Amino acid sequence: MPQKPIICTIDVVLLCLQGSALHVALLKRDKPPFEGGYALPGGFIHPEEDADTLDAAARMLNEKTGIASPYLEQLCTFSGAARDPRGWSISIVYYALVPAELIKPDRAPGLQLQPVDQLRTLPFDHKEIVLAAVERVRSKSSYSSLPVYLCGEQFTLPRLQAVYEAILGEPINKVSFRRKMDELDMLEPVEGALEAGRANRPAQLYRLKNQYRNRLSLSGRAMTANSDH
Amino acid sequence: MPQKPIICTIDVVLLCLQGSALHVALLKRDKPPFEGGYALPGGFIHPEEDADTLDAAARMLNEKTGIASPYLEQLCTFSGAARDPRGWSISIVYYALVPAELIKPDRAPGLQLQPVDQLRTLPFDHKEIVLAAVERVRSKSSYSSLPVYLCGEQFTLPRLQAVYEAILGEPINKVSFRRKMDELDMLEPVEGALEAGRANRPAQLYRLKNQYRNRLSLSGRAMTANSDH
DNA sequence: TTACTTAGTTGCACTATGCTCCTAAGTGTT
DNA sequence: AACACTTAGGAGCATAGTGCAACTAAGTAA
Missing domain, CATH: 1.10.10.10 (Winged helix-like DNA-binding domain superfamily/Winged helix DNA-binding domain)
Structure with a gap:
């Protein structure tokens, strides 16, 4: 018994360092819900042969921001009824780290950097997602070489x-x-x-x-x- | 533009210690594909109000094995075209740790424990999933209190x-x-x-x-x- | 009473970490 | 040219953390 269709999306938390503050890249949404608001780069999952969600995340990020991040890792998957007004949904979330110089605003219309430590409320559960990614990065940085x-x-x-x-x-x-x-x-x-x-x-x-x-x-x-x- | 339906499942890697070897709980499948084979406890995601996939994983695990695990955490999400013969799919995978005494085979028909270090080939990509869970458990055990x-x-x-x-x-x-x-x-x-x-x-x-x-x-x-x- | 086994602790050796101070190598100033 | 200034990079030592060995504690078995 297959399930009824579920809203399946991918989101990417793209982080960089400006000055001495971690920043997250947000994109202006051109579609409802939250049209005009700034949210994580993301999109629906389109099943394709020979591609899993890591490939999909990399391609989606590149299409929407022009950035090919050398570091891209799965964070975790968020789910529930409250996170998207269209109904129960899941989002497979990846996070990426790039040097700030790689982010060229002219290359990606509607792209904005926000400091993660004074983050305003974001559409969906994206603020919670960003904070989870930041916690992961901080935690991994204390024992690994992630920050390079x-x-x-x-x-x-x-x-x-x-x-x-x-x-x-x-x-x-x-x-x-x-x-x-x-x-x-x-x-x-x-x-x-x-x-x-x-x-x-x-x-x-x-x-x-x-x-x-x-x-x-x-x-x-x-x-x-x-x-x- | 919503996507066409995607096969969305939840799987749980239930681990316990028998003697001095980590074991994983497998269930005999009563439906195709791989009918009769032993695979991870899992099932399709049924979106429900007030429940995310963690709740769903806990409930599914309890229904299929009779076990209410005190420790249940998301591992990561696996996706791709090759993992399920029915087509491109994703599986949100959780892992659980329980004392071996909690697993009562009579309570769950078709349940079997296999040592994770001599694992035979499993249906889907379940062997890879089990190995990823074991790696996570070993890694976390080296700096945390997980094994309790x-x-x-x-x-x-x-x-x-x-x-x-x-x-x-x-x-x-x-x-x-x-x-x-x-x-x-x-x-x-x-x-x-x-x-x-x-x-x-x-x-x-x-x-x-x-x-x-x-x-x-x-x-x-x-x-x-x-x-x- | 004595031997044996495993639980739990004390003190010391060794290793890893952090700190202070020193030298190196450049620029700018007089 | 000499000197002041600044930051890079490293040497040596003090301190903290970890591992080991030897000891005492508390039970059973003979």
Whole structure:
């Protein structure tokens, strides 16, 4: 006995760092419900051969925002009668981390960045979803290398440390931080490349080692290194 | 533009410990596809007011196995065209941990326990799902109090340590283990209750503190204590 | 009473973490 | 050219956390 049709959607929580505050990308809705309101990029699921919802999320995100996120992982699935005025629904939610420079507002009409720590009420249960994603990112950041995906392709250790501190909301000891990064063994120095342009000793530029670049997380299992060993 | 109907199911990975091996509960299927095969307890989603898929999973599990699991948490959602011969489908998967004594085969016809480390091929993508659940449980066990849900209501610390060791697959230092349990601050001794019947010093019985008993995890967020503080 | 077994604890060695201070390497100023 | 200033990066030590071994505690069996 197959069920009657269920509203099945995908939503993506796209996060980036502006200044020292995590921001979430919201899109102006051009259809009811909540037409004109700002909500998470998302859409109905269209079953396709050879594609699961991870592929669908990546494609949907790219179509709606022009962004191909190197890190995309399933958060969890939200369901219930109250979350969508059209009736009982489920939404499979993914979250993505990108460097802020990758978000070009001209490329995506109606795109807006909001700081996650002063989030206004959002359509559907999207505020709750964003907060769940942020909690996940903060939690994973405390023992893994997740935050590197918020930096550009090349970055200095002081910059990366500032990113960690922004996410975790507390200062980190410089020496311990560098030791930890060394243990994780995910970064490699870019030969002869130093950060220029400032009136002090330039910092070494680093990048993700090849095996960690441009990976999408499969089936909710993370591909970031963590500090177990 | 609403989508055409999608096959939406819920599946539950019910785990318990027999001897020192994690086992998963499988049910004999009485309908095609895979009629007669053993698969995860699951079923179609029937949208209902005031219930999300966590409630649905708890109710479905109870109906099919007679078990009301105190720990039930969302694992993740699996999707794709290959996982179900009837076509593209999604399954929202939960996992549950129960003491083995709670599983009474007479209460649930067709129920069978299989050790997760020598799992034969299962219908659909259920083997992959079980392995993902086991990986999650092992990973969470290394920093949280998850394994207490595999014990009965009262248990000794040596017993609980054996449970941890069975899950993690490696011996744990006795003193460190007790220190950690003490830090987590989830257990309380049962006044004057000792484990009897063996030819040696009896061990103190413990139980979960009240605030941790009989909770279902909300929206994928765990309610177990972990070692951060 | 003695041997045996497992529970539970105490103290110490070792490992990991955090902190302070030092040196390095650039720019800007005099 | 010399010096002040700033931030990068690292060395050495103090402190905290973890693991180990040896001990005491409390029961049964002979």
